[in-house]
Amino acid sequence: MKPNTVFKQAYNRGLAELNNFAVADDIGSEPAWSQTLAVSRTTVRTMLANFAAAGLIAYQGRRKLLLRHPVAADFFPQVETEQVGAIVEKRFLSWILHGDCKPEQTINVLELSRQFGVSASAINHYLNRFRPYGLLERHPRGGWVFRGFTEAFAEELCEVRTMFELRSALRFITLADDEPAWEELARIKSDHLALLGHADARYFEFSELDERFHRCVNDASRNRFIVSFYDVISMIFHYHYQWNKQDERERNIVAMREHLDYIDALQSRSASAVTERCNAHMATARLTLLASIRGFGDAPETDPATRSRKTHNPAERGPPAAFDRKA
Numbered sequence: 001m002k003p004n005t006v007f008k009q010a011y012n013r014g015l016a017e018l019n020n021f022a023v024a025d026d027i028g029s030e031p032a033w034s035q036t037l038a039v040s041r042t043t044v045r046t047m048l049a050n051f052a053a054a055g056l057i058a059y060q061g062r063r064k065l066l067l068r069h070p071v072a073a074d075f076f077p078q079v080e081t082e083q084v085g086a087i088v089e090k091r092f093l094s095w096i097l098h099g100d101c102k103p104e105q106t107i108n109v110l111e112l113s114r115q116f117g118v119s120a121s122a123i124n125h126y127l128n129r130f131r132p133y134g135l136l137e138r139h140p141r142g143g144w145v146f147r148g149f150t151e152a153f154a155e156e157l158c159e160v161r162t163m164f165e166l167r168s169a170l171r172f173i174t175l176a177d178d179e180p181a182w183e184e185l186a187r188i189k190s191d192h193l194a195l196l197g198h199a200d201a202r203y204f205e206f207s208e209l210d211e212r213f214h215r216c217v218n219d220a221s222r223n224r225f226i227v228s229f230y231d232v233i234s235m236i237f238h239y240h241y242q243w244n245k246q247d248e249r250e251r252n253i254v255a256m257r258e259h260l261d262y263i264d265a266l267q268s269r270s271a272s273a274v275t276e277r278c279n280a281h282m283a284t285a286r287l288t289l290l291a292s293i294r295g296f297g298d299a300p301e302t303d304p305a306t307r308s309r310k311t312h313n314p315a316e317r318g319p320p321a322a323f324d325r326k327a
Contacts, residue, residue, distance in 0.1 A: 007046065008076040010039045014047050015070040018056065026063045088126045089231065091116045107136075107144040133232060151293055158286040161233055162279065164226045165217065169262075169278045172220035173269040181220055188213050189263045196256050199249065206252040213259055217266075236289075251288060258284060 014037060021027050033044045048064060051057045054074060057064050095115070107127070113120040127144050130136040134153075137145045175181055191209055195202055211234055218230045258281045265273035 006039070007043055010037050010043055011047050011050065012075050013037055014044075014051070015056075015074055018051075018066060018070055021066045023066050023068060025066050027057060027066055028064070085122070085126060088116060088118055088122050089234075092123070092126060105146055106139055107146070109143055129228075129231060135232070135236070151290060154286075154289050154293055157233070157236065158282065158289065160229070161285075162282040164221070164229060165214070165282060166275060166278050167223075168218045168221035168226060169266065169274050170271060171222070172217055172266055173271065173274055175220060181216060184216050185263060185266060188216060189260065189267075192256050192260055192263070196253070196260075199253050199256070203249040203252045206256060210255065210259075213263075254284065255281075255288075 014033065017033075017036060018027065027033075030041050030044045030048070033048070034041045037044065037047075048057065052059060055067060056070060056074070058067055059065075092112070095112070109120045109123050109127075112123050116123065127136055128138075131138065134147055137147055139145050172181065172185075188209070192213075195205060195209060215230065215234075218226055221227065258277070262274075262277040262281050265277040268274075
């Protein structure tokens with residue numbers, strides 16, 4: 001992470017902390033802020049100097065008095081506070097969802113780096129995590145090749161996903177009431193209701209909401225292996241969403257309703273209700289994924305780790321610039 005990113009993250013967290021004080025309060029010492037934000041005193045001094053320059057605080061001897069509470073314009077934009085890896089992941093999944101990626105097509109890393117505004121090495125680092133699963137393969141001449149996968153692979157994936165998701169969901173309901181995850185879950189529920197109310201026109205927006213919801217649940221596991229594995233799940237489901245459009249509206253509406261039932265179970269903190277709703281939704285997701293594989297005429301016929309490299313026919317419309325026709 002770049003040093004200025006660390007500072008911007010601390011600065012935004014510091015702004016949020018200012019809301020805990022009343023106007024004219026002394027906001028406390030540098031050591032106290034250093035401990036609260038888990039950053040160095042040097043970073044705190046720079047942050048406080050910026051607060052003063054923005055008219056948020058005023059120095060009165062050794063005291064630092066709050067002049068006003070921060071507003072949205074005081075915060076750094078989210079894109080400036082994200083780690084490079086998070087930026088690549090978000091933009092890559094969005095690119096997959098709206099692209100025309102088919103098995104055996106190659107990815108132009110240099111073109112993606114220009115589109116995403118990050119280095120080619122950052123993109124290669126992100127894509128490299130999918131190599132062990134046979135989903136992507138590094139091309140000898142540079143770039144990457146999408147390989148696709150079989151029903152057997154999907155079955156194994158769904159089995160592990162269900163185990164991890166249920167473990168995460170049961171961990172979620174043990175979180176303390178003041179955990180930020182509960183607020184995020186409430187926002188996600190509200191966004192589901194809003195989207196469901198306009199599903200006829202906006203059903204295609206569901207994939208991003210789906211990602212937010214399951215990421216929120218899996219992050220509650222506090223398990224690095226579960227969180228890392230979810231990256232693979234996200235890529236696979238985004239990949240298949242973009243070329244399985246049959247009954248997309250109906251499928252998304254069903255999934256939204258299942259999510260709302262699932263969220264209600266989480267908010268009830270009932271282990272039995274969470275187990276029931278989680279398993280039901282995972283079963284639906286499994287059927288959707290398998291149907292997308294079976295519905296794609298050029299789906300691979302053997303496991304991606306061992307099958308021959310047969311070339312598939314590309315889609316009729318031209319691929320995005322970051323795709324090459326030949327491997």
